[in-house]
Amino acid sequence: MTLALDTAAQDLLFREAHTANAFTDEPVSDEQVQAIYDLIKYGPTAFNEQPLRIVLVRTPEGRERLVKHMAEGNRAKTAAAPLVAVLAADNEFHHELPRLLPSFPQAKDLFFSERPVREASAQLNGALQAAYFIIGVRAAGLAAGPMTGFDAEGLNKEFFGDGEHSVLAVVNIGKPGDGAFYPRSPRLEYDEVVTTV
Template sequence: MSDVLALDPAAQDLLFREARTANAFTDEPVSDEQVQAIYDLVKYAPTSMNQQPLRIVLVRSAEARERLVAHMADGNKEKTAKAPLVAILAADHEFHEELPRLFPHFPQAKDLFFGERPVREGSSSFNAALQVGYFIIGVRAAGLAAGPMTGYDAAGINKEFFADGDHSVLAVVNIGRPAENAWFPRGPRLEYDEVVTSV
């Protein structure tokens, strides 16, 4: 079915069919320029009312890496310690402060829809999760591998890196060139008929 898609087969393989979650990386560094190119591509992810609540913390210093690793699940500690770059992807629950600029044709949106913190938290977490998916695809588009993880102490990471209480971690992503034997065996995927119905 790949011939019915606009994206050429090589790009389909790079972004989807051959892409895997990496668990080991070479020591080749990931530059700020690479990360900026990734962001400049994935910033076009769709979000409700263009709210764009994703915030990215690049963990580059040894001190910050040690602080992060302390909050990772045991199975994720070593690979997070050794990855060339680690990004903490979080939802900004105060995203509505940017709405007058990001959604200018509806200036009332900031107060009308997002005055209550629980509403903002739900909306920011969902929409930032959409952006997380795009971020992972962007890493693949850069020819790198992503190792997204949710095995961590979220409360610990939030306290350590987002002490203001206005952000919540959604994923921690290791980024780099995959090392040899970086992959677990690919898990099965549900087939079309198991997922899609028509009404």
Template sequence: MTIANDALVLDAAAQDLLFREARTANTFTDEPVTDEQLQAIYDLVKYAPTAFNQQALRVVLVRSAEARERLVAQMADGNKAKTSSAPLVAILAADNEFHEELPNQLPHFPQAKEMFFSERPVREGSAAFNGALQVGYFIIGVRAAGLAAGPMTGYNAAGINKEFFADGEHSVLAVVNIGKPGEDAWFPRSPRLSYDEVVSTV
């Protein structure tokens, strides 16, 4: 149901598509998700803000049957069937070596170099936080493509990292099923906190 809000520049239909009517999908049709769609999604969401423009997110598209089997084995029992049947599954990970991609001509590069180039724990924490920001944008981008996203964190993180990121340079952040929603795709909408419960002024 569309709710008009004159305080927002985004038109009501786009608000519904991206937010009010968008849901986490649990079932999908067998309609494929193309590389062209994923390219368009990435080209939209790559503008997400990150500290020092670090762009720590890395995306692994799980397309082969062999890779899907390896991934499903690491999912929680309640997520195995969903991950097995989704048209496309993406593993979203943080690149803990993102500093190697920082352009050295940026004005803040000396500060970033001091912070990130020698301190692995600092890099990992920053990669996890900024990669998570990008995960949120990625989900919105999937919705903008007219697809449904089923993001999950119910998995064996150590197992996924071992299977897909054995070099230790990446850490899984989320696994996202992607496709057109299928039959009975949605759980009942859970309540959201109200503005007054969340926002305070000081």
């Protein structure tokens, strides 16, 4: 059985795509990021939740604020990437549900009135959206370097400060540079992952 995507698209999005650790100095434009978002916003989530929030770090001042919260091994590549996106989940996403889910406006109060339930849902659906974002970066012909090596509490305070957001990932974005990719690591095979009942 073949996939609906042609081989070139499969390679671009999955087989040939790697986490990038080095980039050229070619800038990533606002138009490119807008095109990425306009594609990935359609990725499915539970209740059509849209908890993902994105902070684009472009300025030297913003980069300095970001890099100090990154793990030591992630600082240099984050400082050098053409663009960095801080991806976070908005734990108060439920206020948007009546607009995003007009066929079920009561979902906001029926399911998400308690903070722990909202946070768990924001984390899961925000992580789904973060994965779509990485695929969108690849679809734009760019490379992504997603990282979780950072001081999450520090980043939450530095870029959100309201106690309502939880940083999910930091993603370096750009055209891959020399030595951008490490050799492909092994993946589990189908029979190791899939069972049928």
